[in-house]
Amino acid sequence: MTGTDTAATTASAAPAESGTPVLALRGVHAGYGDTTVLRDVDLSVAPGAVVALLGANGAGKTTLLRTVCGLNRATAGSVELHGTDIARLPAHRRTALGLCHIPEGRGVFRSLTVRENLYLQAEPGRNAQAIEAAVQAFPALGKRLDSPAGTLSGGQQQMLAMAQAHVRDPKLVLVDEASLGLAPVVVDEVFAFLRQLADRGTALLLVDQFVTRVLKIATHAYVLRRGRIVYDGTPQELRSGSVFEQYIGAA
Incomplete structure (x- = not known):
């Protein structure tokens, strides 16, 4: 596949047609300053798919996610959401089109209360529904709604970040x-939540240190090595001994 460098000219993505990926990267290059991290990356996420993005530390996984959500700029290629190139749209416009990014490192406002964090995540006029949905997903948050997010445990902060x-x-x-x-019991809750999202048809692109657990819920897998896709296939094939050792090794 070859990438293009056309700017998005519309603020709304067209509804996905049959066979149109929710997300498609075509020939994407990206990096920081003069340093190129991603090189000619092709990747797609089908509607309702759970896609694992694997690779060693420094392979470019976080850079790829930041490039998709608009925190990092693609220097070449296209980033398509429902078939529309959004590579030049700012991050907040991508969020409005149905993209949600849960970053590494507890993406919460520590000085605001849990309730205030949830209000910021909610659509205008839907604060009560946001609280109800978050507490339904993570009951522990219901007991801490008026506590500053910075006083929560690491696991609770991650729950708050994921509630969006x-x-x-x-x-x-x-x-x-x-x-x-996170503690093992919280990790279990995190993966249970991810499975719930998948079960309701939300498309997921997952980066996580627990490779085998991610592959258990994934429907497709990619492996990044030095900024390039070196594996594009099924989790079942990747889990096979020789392939896993070749691409992932001890990870």
Whole structure:
């Protein structure tokens, strides 16, 4: 596939037609300053798919997610949402089109209360529904609604960050290391939540240190090595001994 560098000229993506991916990267290059991190990346996420994005530290996984959500600029190629190139749209416009990014490192406003964080995640006029949805997904948040987010445990902060994927009802969720640094019992809750999102038809693009757990819920897998896609196929094939060792190794 070859990439294009055309700017998006519309503020709304067309509804996905049959066979149209929710997300498609075509020939994407991206990096920081003069340093190129991603090189000629082709990747797609089908409606309702759970896609694992794997690779060693420094392979470019976080850069790829940041490029999709608009925090990092693609220097070449196209980033398509429902078939529309959004590579030149700012991050907030992409969010309005149904894209949700849960970044590594607890993406919450620590000085605001849990309730205020949820209000910021909610669509205008739907604050009560946002609280209800978040507490339904993560009951522990219901007991801390008026507490500053910075006083929550690491696991509770991650729950708060992930609640936006339930509150906004997005079409595509990008998740970057949601389980990093969490206790095993919280990791179980995180993966149970991801499975719930998948079961309701939300498309997911997942980066996580627990490779085998991600592959258990994934419908497709990509492996990045030094900014290039080196594996594009099924989780079942990737889990086979020789292929797994070749692309993932001890990870």
